[in-house]
Amino acid sequence: MLLSKFFMPVLKEVPKEAEIISHVLMLRAGMIQQSSSGIYSWLPLGKLILEKIIEICRKEMIEAGANEILMPTLQSADIWKQSGRYEDYGKEMLRIKDRNDRDLLYGPTNEELVTEIFRTHVKSYKQLPLNLFHIQWKFRDELRPRFGVMRGREFLMKDAYSFDIDYTSSIKSYNIMFISYMQLFKKMGLKAIPMKADTGPIGGELSHEFIIIADTGESEVYVEDDFLKFENEQDNIDYNSDLQKEVNKYTSFYAATEEKHNPNDYSNKVNLVKTRGIEVGHIFHFGQKYSIPMNASVSDSEGKNIFPYMGSYGVGLSRLVGAVIEANHDKDGIVWPREIAPWNYHIINLKSGDDNCNEICSNLYNLFKENSISVFYDDTNERAGTKLAKADLIGLPYQIIIGPRGVKDKLYDVKDRKSSVISKLSYNELLNFLNINM
Ligand code: P5A
Numbered sequence: 431m432l433l434s435k436f437f438m439p440v441l442k443e444v445p446k447e448a449e450i451i452s453h454v455l456m457l458r459a460g461m462i463q464q465s466s467s468g469i470y471s472w473l474p475l476g477k478l479i480l481e482k483i484i485e486i487c488r489k490e491m492i493e494a495g496a497n498e499i500l501m502p503t504l505q506s507a508d509i510w511k512q513s514g515r516y517e518d519y520g521k522e523m524l525r526i527k528d529r530n531d532r533d534l535l536y537g538p539t540n541e542e543l544v545t546e547i548f549r550t551h552v553k554s555y556k557q558l559p560l561n562l563f564h565i566q567w568k569f570r571d572e573l574r575p576r577f578g579v580m581r582g583r584e585f586l587m588k589d590a591y592s593f594d595i596d597y598t599s600s601i602k603s604y605n606i607m608f609i610s611y612m613q614l615f616k617k618m619g620l621k622a623i624p625m626k627a628d629t630g631p632i633g634g635e636l637s638h639e640f641i642i643i644a645d646t647g648e649s650e651v652y653v654e655d656d657f658l659k660f661e662n663e664q665d666n667i668d669y670n671s672d673l674q675k676e677v678n679k680y681t682s683f684y685a686a687t688e689e690k691h692n693p694n695d696y697s698n699k700v701n702l703v704k705t706r707g708i709e710v711g712h713i714f715h716f717g718q719k720y721s722i723p724m725n726a727s728v729s730d731s732e733g734k735n736i737f738p739y740m741g742s743y744g745v746g747l748s749r750l751v752g753a754v755i756e757a758n759h760d761k762d763g764i765v766w767p768r769e770i771a772p773w774n775y776h777i778i779n780l781k782s783g784d785d786n787c788n789e790i791c792s793n794l795y796n797l798f799k800e801n802s803i804s805v806f807y808d809d810t811n812e813r814a815g816t817k818l819a820k821a822d823l824i825g826l827p828y829q830i831i832i833g834p835r836g837v838k839d840k841l842y843d844v845k846d847r848k849s850s851v852i853s854k855l856s857y858n859e860l861l862n863f864l865n866i867n868m
Pocket of ligand 1: 538540541570572579580582585587589590632709710711713714742743745746747748749
């Protein structure tokens with residue numbers, strides 16, 4: 431991608447309305463624009479990052495055996511009346527009337543709608559277990575939308591729903607989602623910590639929140655010190671195996687959100703840390719809470735009607751863009767983890783009036799493209815200082831900095847954005863570094 435053709439309205443000033451660093455950096459890097467309170471447009475850079483996060487999440491869900499569907503944003507109030515949640519949800523739910531005076535709502539979550547799909551099509555225990563997920567915008571009329579995309583009113587969620595014939599198998603489905611969450615956050619370059627959590631308006635008796643530790647996080651949490659240092663090395667997960675042991679590796683540590691914190695639940699030998707974090711995912715096991723009132727039943731092997739046991743599993747995809755930045759930035763800007771960066775390399779032409787610089791940069795850019803290496807090229811006429819500051823701000827993993835001195839000496843600067851270390855490489859060393867064979 432050429433910067434001259436890329437719409438990235440970078441701001442020089444720190445926006446006044448932004449209270450936390452991820453919000454400041456998202457606005458400064460031209461990733462989002464507020465349309466009204468808690469509602470944002472995603473500009474090209476923001477959209478590319480969001481897509482990366484979506485793709486990692488989608489891939490892991492499919493790997494874990496879930497089926498992707500797409501449910502609408504607007505739902506009929508009727509199914510919410512059946513489940514009994516229409517009144518419970520209160521002012522957070524955006525209620526709408528259509529031209530025929532029918533009650534609709536903008537979905538804050540989809541337990542009812544997915545249960546309706548299930549009850550229409552699934553009649554036998556033989557069709558279980560089943561896990562359906564979708565990636566769709568939600569609306570919650572939050573009392574205090576703030577921190578940009580972190581607490582929005584309209585936000586993107588991945589939500590999955592599992593259906594099982596009995597309690598034991600539904601715990602297996604819960605465990606699969608638990609482990610898939612650990613995997614997908616790791617694949618985004620994030621360390622998420624699963625914590626015992628409250629179930630709120632979703633309901634149920636078992637629940638975990640996945641928390642990224644950050645001072646700016648809205649959740650107050652209590653974590654065992656050793657858990658903060660714990661790294662699970664296991665990379666390849668067999669989702670068909672019994673995952674209880676894997677889950678226990680995490681749940682054997684003490685970690686709880688403020689609402690669930692209970693000093694009786696840990697021994698006095700535990701070194702406890704009270705800190706803050708960002709909730710990027712939340713999973714629930716609620717049994718028959720929706721299947722019974724919505725009359726979604728299947729027949730078991732003896733022909734008896736059974737109401738399936740269910741769980742629901744959410745990832746805050748748009749919130750994650752902010753959370754990744756909270757966890758990966760420095761004083762100069764964003765430092766994207768490689769897994770999420772839209773391009774790995776940023777070519778910076780320090781003197782675009784100089785024929786030699788132009789030639790080297792264009793040759794490199796074409797070489798990258800021929801070798802399918804993801805690359806962003808600042809081919810604009812801006813001042814060198816502006817270009818370098820912009821590159822640090824948007825935080826691609828490596829900058830390849832080409833200026834007249836480097837061209838003369840035939841040595842090119844490669845800056846690792848994370849460590850700020852600059853290596854001077856000859857053209858061949860550069861190709862070697864990029865793994866290109868000439
Ligand atoms: C689980 C999936 C649910 O809604 N039903 C379907 C369950 N859970 S939840 O915890 O309420 O939300 C799941 C994740 O969505 C993100 N999230 C938000 N992101 C941005 N702005 C908001 N206002 C917002 N509310 C929730 C969180 O990451 C949460 O874990």
